[in-house]
Amino acid sequence: xxxxxxxxxxxxxxxxxxxxxxxxxxxxxxxxxxxxxxxxxxxxxxxxxxxxxxxxxxxxxxxxxxxxxxxxxxxxxxxxxxxxxxxxxxxxxxxxxxxxxxxxxxxxxxxxxxxxxxxxxxxxxxxxxxxxxxxxxxxxxxxxxxxxxxxxxx
Numbered sequence: 001x002x003x004x005x006x007x008x009x010x011x012x013x014x015x016x017x018x019x020x021x022x023x024x025x026x027x028x029x030x031x032x033x034x035x036x037x038x039x040x041x042x043x044x045x046x047x048x049x050x051x052x053x054x055x056x057x058x059x060x061x062x063x064x065x066x067x068x069x070x071x072x073x074x075x076x077x078x079x080x081x082x083x084x085x086x087x088x089x090x091x092x093x094x095x096x097x098x099x100x101x102x103x104x105x106x107x108x109x110x111x112x113x114x115x116x117x118x119x120x121x122x123x124x125x126x127x128x129x130x131x132x133x134x135x136x137x138x139x140x141x142x143x144x145x146x147x148x149x150x151x152x153x154x
Contacts, residue, residue, distance in 0.1 A: 029059075030068040039076050053093050054079060056100065085120050 032043045039046075046066075049055040056075065059067045082092050095112055098105035 028070050030073070032066045032068070035068045035073065035076070038073060039080070041076070049076075049079070052089070054089070054096050056096070082116070085116050086123065087116050091116075 030038070032046055035041070035046060036043050041049075046055070050058055050066075055072070058072065059069070061067050079092060082095070087095075091112060095109060098109050098112075
């Protein structure tokens with residue numbers, strides 16, 4: 001029995017896993033207003049993302065209207081996640097530039113994402129500590145409220 005080894009080239013798709021069809025008909029071309037509705041971002045923000053280099057080149061229709069693809073929506077999903085991490089916009093733009101620069105930037109991308117991950121874990125730990133304090137206070141007031149209620153004459 002022989003074992004055949006195959007190598008596959010991994011490509012950074014610039015986003016998380018692709019979502020299933022965005023629309024029931026599976027269309028892959030969206031106007032800026034449709035993307036705003038899908039993402040909750042304003043058209044102004046989408047144009048700003050493009051202007052600062054956070055968005056890749058957006059195709060245009062024959063009339064010059066922006067046409068976003070599902071891949072663009074996947075990228076916006078990633079940008080949204082990076083925003084939730086607290087990553088500064090400048091770092092997001094730097095990440096986008098590295099993605100566009102090619103595979104030789106994998107190490108730099110890795111380092112940037114690792115740093116962001118450490119920051120997120122530190123924030124999660126802080127929030128867990130805060131949650132523990134809230135839970136103690138809630139338990140205290142819950143117990144105190146029950147004690148007061150049982151002392152009241154009926």
